[in-house]
Amino acid sequence: MAKNQVSLSQGSTRRDFLNWFVGTTAGAFIVSVLYPLSRYLVPPKSEESSARTVTLSIKPQEVKPDSGQIFRFGSQPAILVNTPDGQLKAFTATCTHLGCIVQYRSDLNQIWCACHNGHFNLNGKNVEGPPPKPLEEYAVNVRGDQIVVSKKG
């Protein structure tokens, strides 16, 4: 064995060199497969919902008193609530707990998530159940017979 190994000037052998060469090549090959594969699996960034203001298709006089409804705020669901005292309010409809879509419950005068029984009051504050954060509130403006909802701040 040792006879076949030709010493190189640095004291390493031909076998060491070949091991290093084959190992590096194999490593480079694996990386060149895994890198595109892992990038492929990560979905491309979609357009962030840039909507800051939406005009609803429903007119103010058509909103039933003491009720709630889901509308599209860009690509995200939001909820419009007509409170018992006749105020129009809007919040994100995505529950801050595990992302279900909330609904208005007139029997409690609260916004409620059916998935894990989370309760929010009509200021969007999480008041009962597992949600850790309040719902983001949007500004609602009535302009003539249009309802315009926009992000605050």
Place this chain on the structure above:
Amino acid sequence: MDMEDRGQQHGKLWLWLDERIGLKDLEYLAKKKEVPMHRHSVWYYFGGMTLFLFMVQVTTGILLLLYYRPSAGEAFESVQFLMTEVQFGWLVRSIHAWSANLMILTMFIHLFSALLLKAYRPPRELTWLSGGALMGLTLAFGFTGYLLPWNELSYFATRVGTEIPGVMPVVGAFIRRLMRGGDDVTGATLTRFYGIHVAVLPLIVTMVLGLHLFLVQKHGMSRPPSAESGPDAKRVMPFMPNFLLRDVVGWLCALAVLAALAAYFPAELGKKADPFQPAPIGIKPEWYFMAMFQTLKLLPSYILGIEGELLGVLAFGLVGLVLIIIPFLDRGATLGRKTRFPAAFAITLIAYMILLTYIGYTVSPTK
């Protein structure tokens, strides 16, 4: 002369095949295989039943592929067509849905019986670990398959299910995006889950299942500590044909239960998923996720300043980890000592799962 003897015993085809693939060795293995007999032997049948139900899943799954269309616009409609127009379409889908449920049930029975009978002791640690991997893969099958009909329940179950890893700090948001194929549950999630459900998981399960079954053949069935001494210590039954025929009876029982459930309680379809509708009242996951679901529902928003669901998810992970590595925690059993904590752990876990599942199904959905 030996060749002639066997030729008369087996016929020419057998001899021809034996020379090419070595049937003689397989025959020897099959004749040699024995199954320990003792008062807990009945639990041996549940692994075989799980395997049988898996084969039913493969068969019915392939049949469903002929009509199913994996896109947000067509998935619900294609399942509706299958259920109403295709002859026996309702039956194939109902068998697939029920067999999935029964398979998870028999898998849990198999898991807990192996745990309580300490079948994980050396040299069977890898059998246990491969079984743990199969459990994870089976639950992944259930989770990904649930979304495919693209109805209201499956949509919200997937929203919640993919949000759960999202609560983990640092990597959570990335994992959620990777699972969903985007920031929200959309048609991209559906195609992703479809690919995982019909290609990735079957491939991995087939390989891990192959390892699991090979190890079971290599080591034979484990004799529980309580049957290692006393009158049962040496009792065995030949596998071929005695135990195999009993196994087949187990499969037939599973098939009978399956057929009755599928015929009398066909799988429902519900309403089509709508990402702009509130989650329906009374929404709940499949029964095998119910205990976890109910736990998340009962946890307060903050416990000692940490978000409740994060603690819950960490606790689930910890229980799963203990379960998987129990062969290495139960060092006493390796040395032949009696250890109590695996049984205590198993019974506590079973009791907790049953209790929370019961609460989940009986609690009022609006309170």
